[in-house]
Amino acid sequence: MAYLKRPLGISAAVLLVLVLGLALVAPLLWQERADAVHPNEILLGPSSAHPVGTDLLGRDILARVLVATRLSVGLALLATAIGVGVGLLLGTAPTLLGRRVGRWITAVINIAVAFPTLLLALFFAVIFGVGAKGAVLAIGFATAPAFARLTQTLAATISGRDFIAAARVAGVGRMRILLRHVLPNIAEPLVVSATMAAGSALLAFASLSFLGLGVQAPGYDWGRLLGEGLAQIYIHPAGALAAGVAVIVAAMAFNLTGEAVARGLVMINPDKPRSALVGKAEPLPGGGLLHVENLRVSYGDVTPVRGVSLTVGAGEAVGIVGESGSGKSLTALAIAQLIESPGRVDADRIEFLGEDLRHGDHRKLLGTSLAMVFQDPMTSLNPTHKVGRQLAEVAREHQGATRRAAWRRAVDRLAAVRIPDAERRARQLPHEFSGGMRQRAMIGMGVMASPRLIIADEPTTALDVTVQRRVLELLADVRAAEGAALLFISHDVTVVGQVCDRVLVMYAGRVVEDLPTASLAGGALHPYTQALVSAVPSMTTDRDRPLAVIPGRPPDPHALPAGCAYAPRCPLATERCLDEDPTLTVHDDGRRVACWHAEAHLEGAAS
Amino acid sequence: MRSLTFEEVTVRFGSRRHGTVAVDRVDLAVPAGQVVGLVGESGSGKSTLARAAVGLVPLTSGRIHPHPRGGGPVQMVFQDPYSALDPRMTIGASIAEVARGRTDVAQFLEMVGLPAERAGVRPGALSGGQRQRVALARALAGRPEVIVADEITSALDVSIQGAVLNMVRDLQRRMGLTMLFISHNLAVVRYVSDIVAVMRQGKIVEYGPVSLLDEPQHEYTRELLDAVPRP
Ligand SMILES: Nc1ncnc2c1ncn2[C@@H]1O[C@H](COP(=O)(O)OP(=O)(O)O)[C@@H](O)[C@H]1O
Ligand code: SF4
Ligand SMILES: [Mg+2]
Numbered sequence: 001m002a003y004l005k006r007p008l009g010i011s012a013a014v015l016l017v018l019v020l021g022l023a024l025v026a027p028l029l030w031q032e033r034a035d036a037v038h039p040n041e042i043l044l045g046p047s048s049a050h051p052v053g054t055d056l057l058g059r060d061i062l063a064r065v066l067v068a069t070r071l072s073v074g075l076a077l078l079a080t081a082i083g084v085g086v087g088l089l090l091g092t093a094p095t096l097l098g099r100r101v102g103r104w105i106t107a108v109i110n111i112a113v114a115f116p117t118l119l120l121a122l123f124f125a126v127i128f129g130v131g132a133k134g135a136v137l138a139i140g141f142a143t144a145p146a147f148a149r150l151t152q153t154l155a156a157t158i159s160g161r162d163f164i165a166a167a168r169v170a171g172v173g174r175m176r177i178l179l180r181h182v183l184p185n186i187a188e189p190l191v192v193s194a195t196m197a198a199g200s201a202l203l204a205f206a207s208l209s210f211l212g213l214g215v216q217a218p219g220y221d222w223g224r225l226l227g228e229g230l231a232q233i234y235i236h237p238a239g240a241l242a243a244g245v246a247v248i249v250a251a252m253a254f255n256l257t258g259e260a261v262a263r264g265l266v267m268i269n270p271d272k273p274r275s276a277l278v279g280k281a282e283p284l285p286g287g288g289l290l291h292v293e294n295l296r297v298s299y300g301d302v303t304p305v306r307g308v309s310l311t312v313g314a315g316e317a318v319g320i321v322g323e324s325g326s327g328k329s330l331t332a333l334a335i336a337q338l339i340e341s342p343g344r345v346d347a348d349r350i351e352f353l354g355e356d357l358r359h360g361d362h363r364k365l366l367g368t369s370l371a372m373v374f375q376d377p378m379t380s381l382n383p384t385h386k387v388g389r390q391l392a393e394v395a396r397e398h399q400g401a402t403r404r405a406a407w408r409r410a411v412d413r414l415a416a417v418r419i420p421d422a423e424r425r426a427r428q429l430p431h432e433f434s435g436g437m438r439q440r441a442m443i444g445m446g447v448m449a450s451p452r453l454i455i456a457d458e459p460t461t462a463l464d465v466t467v468q469r470r471v472l473e474l475l476a477d478v479r480a481a482e483g484a485a486l487l488f489i490s491h492d493v494t495v496v497g498q499v500c501d502r503v504l505v506m507y508a509g510r511v512v513e514d515l516p517t518a519s520l521a522g523g524a525l526h527p528y529t530q531a532l533v534s535a536v537p538s539m540t541t542d543r544d545r546p547l548a549v550i551p552g553r554p555p556d557p558h559a560l561p562a563g564c565a566y567a568p569r570c571p572l573a574t575e576r577c578l579d580e581d582p583t584l585t586v587h588d589d590g591r592r593v594a595c596w597h598a599e600a601h602l603e604g605a606a607s
Numbered sequence: 608m609r610s611l612t613f614e615e616v617t618v619r620f621g622s623r624r625h626g627t628v629a630v631d632r633v634d635l636a637v638p639a640g641q642v643v644g645l646v647g648e649s650g651s652g653k654s655t656l657a658r659a660a661v662g663l664v665p666l667t668s669g670r671i672h673p674h675p676r677g678g679g680p681v682q683m684v685f686q687d688p689y690s691a692l693d694p695r696m697t698i699g700a701s702i703a704e705v706a707r708g709r710t711d712v713a714q715f716l717e718m719v720g721l722p723a724e725r726a727g728v729r730p731g732a733l734s735g736g737q738r739q740r741v742a743l744a745r746a747l748a749g750r751p752e753v754i755v756a757d758e759i760t761s762a763l764d765v766s767i768q769g770a771v772l773n774m775v776r777d778l779q780r781r782m783g784l785t786m787l788f789i790s791h792n793l794a795v796v797r798y799v800s801d802i803v804a805v806m807r808q809g810k811i812v813e814y815g816p817v818s819l820l821d822e823p824q825h826e827y828t829r830e831l832l833d834a835v836p837r838p
Contacts, residue, residue: 161690161691162685162686162687162690162691163690163691163692163693163701165658165663165683165685166683166685166691166705166742166745166746167693167704168662168663168677169661169662169663169677169681169682169683169749170677170678170682170704170705170745170749171676171677171678171679172677172704180693180696180704181693181695181696184693184695185693185694185695323764323766323767324734324735324764325734420650434649434650434654437649437650469834491764491765492765493765531766532765532766535765535766535768535769536765536794537769537772537792537794537795537797537798538794539793539794539797539820539832541794541797541798543797543798543817546773546776547769547770547772547773547798548769549766549769549770549773550766550769553734
């Protein structure tokens with residue numbers, strides 16, 4: 001519950017606990033006082049004996065408002081429970097009953113969502129008679145459809161994951177899958193939304209009682225007290241307002257708590273969709289496009305990126321390779337200003353198109369001149385919107401295109417990334433695309449406009465060779481046409497070698513080598529670069545021998561070795577490597593290497 | 608061990624008129640104890656064929672032997688190591704769910720080179736390569752006779768890819784598993800497979816011993832080979 005640690009979260013949670021506490025104890029403490037009739041104290045204003053005065057029968061209003069907490073909150077919770085229960089049943093039914101029945105249920109939910117609460121209330125009032133029972137059912141059933149829809153959407157997302165498929169392959173039954181795999185994975189957002197629904201139910205209940213459709217005399221909840229008070233509002237305003245304030249405070253306690261938790265969930269949810277930032281190019285000032293010096297990214301006491309320096313010239317294609325966890329993605333995210341708290345970015349310099357990105361707000365510059373293509377297309381596309389519409393939105397937002405022009409451009413870009421039958425495909429939802437097509441659509445989104453720099457993080461990792469080649473060609477086309485530069489991140493040395501002019505090899509949060517791609521095959525100086533190159537199976541690899549692997553694993557960022565981070569896996573490591581960390585040294589031809597024995601290699605290669 | 612055969616298998620999504628034919632009258636045999644590598648571009652129907660073999664996708668027509676059903680003799684390993692394991696379950700529980708308590712989990716973890724003590728951790732604490740090992744252990748826990756592996760190394764780093772491939776090949780040979788190995792990476796397919804099948808637009812266009820990659824007959828296979836990046 002770390003997300004409740006923020007000020008808003010804390011106050012909301014405290015408030016909620018107070019409201020619930022009051023609901024429990026208020027009737028025990030003040031019931032008598034609330035019911036005591038004093039014919040000689042009718043409609044008194046606020047006094048020390050009656051802080052908000054008395055009502056028509058001389059009863060203490062404050063006591064009545066406090067006592068009414070139990071009924072108000074209790075009925076709201078009951079209605080919410082009905083709504084959540086019915087919503088859960090309906091929402092999970094498609095998972096349980098299969099697709100065909102599911103489609104009918106979805107249709108029912110969609111109709112029900114559009115039904116106004118008040119109408120439902122009148123409907124149930126007719127059936128059950130006017131009173132608390134009808135109101136609880138009305139609000140419960142009015143809450144249910146929205147909750148069902150949420151449940152269904154969340155469940156559908158989870159059901160698309162491979163672990164559900166794996167469980168089915170293993171013969172695990174539908175009910176078990178629902179209980180063991182689906183519900184636990186969607187519980188958090190459901191609880192949040194149920195909390196917020198309780199807040200709304202409270203308001204709805206107060207309105208119904210106020211209108212005379214809810215709690216009936218002699219019972220009373222806040223809505224009824226509000227109604228009673230309102231009749232005397234000109235004589236006695238405080239008495240009318242007390243119940244209103246109670247309703248608002250309690251509803252806020254529910255809503256704010258829900259919201260604080262929801263915000264916390266988004267913050268810590270690694271699957272959160274990120275949108276591509278794309279836009280029109282701006283005139284290019286002289287010199288390099290991007291300069292980064294001594295970039296560090298840290299999370300608490302670990303620093304996954306430890307002093308990365310790089311430059312990208314206008315129109316240049318630079319690759320970053322390295323194993324996962326080496327800090328490639330974080331470097332890219334830091335440049336695009338997308339590191340979120342608790343992450344921390346420090347740098348001596350981050351300059352893009354002449355602007356210092358370290359201070360101030362650069363959303364406009366980044367939004368118009370930087371495109372980001374992410375690794376995982378599914379988390380970057382909104383599952384509930386048509387693919388074409390999502391691409392079109394980019395053009396509408398950043399280029400002010402008309403709806404039709406934006407749509408045409410979207411279809412054109414989809415066709416450009418070789419989505420067959422782009423016109424029809426544009427009208428489909430992301431899950432109707434194959435994995436490869438989704439990634440192509442994502443890249444299409446990245447190149448909707450004409451960015452100056454495209455940062456592509458593992459864009460072709462999951463694609464087959466032919467599509468991969470087309471995607472790379474597409475990126476090359478965009479570069480040629482617009483003069484855009486490319487920062488291309490991949491764990492695949494071969495692909496980087498094909499696309500880029502220069503490669504940066506990262507290991508444990510550092511750049512360990514910076515070399516022209518032409519030198520990759522035979523001229524790498526760093527032992528790690530050499531190992532990466534030889535670990536890739538090729539069409540001539542000996543099928544009868546095990547593949548070359550890099551022994552060991554990358555160091556734990558919590559416990560980096562004192563000397564060279566690669567030393568424990570390096571066949572050339574010496575005493576010195578274990579003690580001293582090699583610095584990235586610039587060589588004559590502009591190459592940079594961080595290895596104590598690179599010089600020896602150079603000499604060895606020269607002689 | 609038994610073989611896996613597809614006879615005239617067709618899978619259509621959507622309606623007869625507006626739908627897409629993902630797999631189009633495919634005949635394919637994976638002989639017992641052998642590895643058939645299936646290559647082809649994305650969207651060509653490879654994954655659909657794989658999912659049909661384990662009953663995740665209903666057949667429009669045709670037959671598959673053994674008959675696809677949950678808990679059957681065919682198990683599958685998926686591409687994305689991050690979506691393949693339930694994030695809320697310990698890896699031990701994930702494996703036990705498939706093993707149905709018949710054996711102890713440790714044995715399967717050790718089979719894929721993971722220490723048995725790790726059974727209590729959740730996938731979040733594992734790297735991509737380790738998760739893929741767990742996914743393989745889970746498939747093995749179902750005591751399969753046939754394994755369908757769909758792009759299992761595509762999301763992995765090259766350094767880890769090598770280790771996982773070495774392990775897969777080693778396990779397959781030791782246990783004599785029948786395997787349908789799907790990958791878009793021709794070099795990888797060439798390395799693990801005995802037989803290669805090339806798929807295009809839902810159809811198998813070429814099938815033969817792995818050596819066919821040296822002298823492809825079909826034009827499309829040649830195209831695929833030309834697209835392989837060379838350092
Ligand atoms: N939100 C985060 N919180 C804490 N650590 C993180 C976070 N994101 C990434 N890391 C850590 O930073 C390191 C580098 O990650 P990343 O940049 O994603 O590497 P790569 O892209 O090279 O695979 C890894 O050890 C990873 O666990
Ligand atoms: S500095 Fe030493 S341990 Fe590090 S890469 Fe060079 S030779 Fe290997
Ligand atoms: Mg990454």
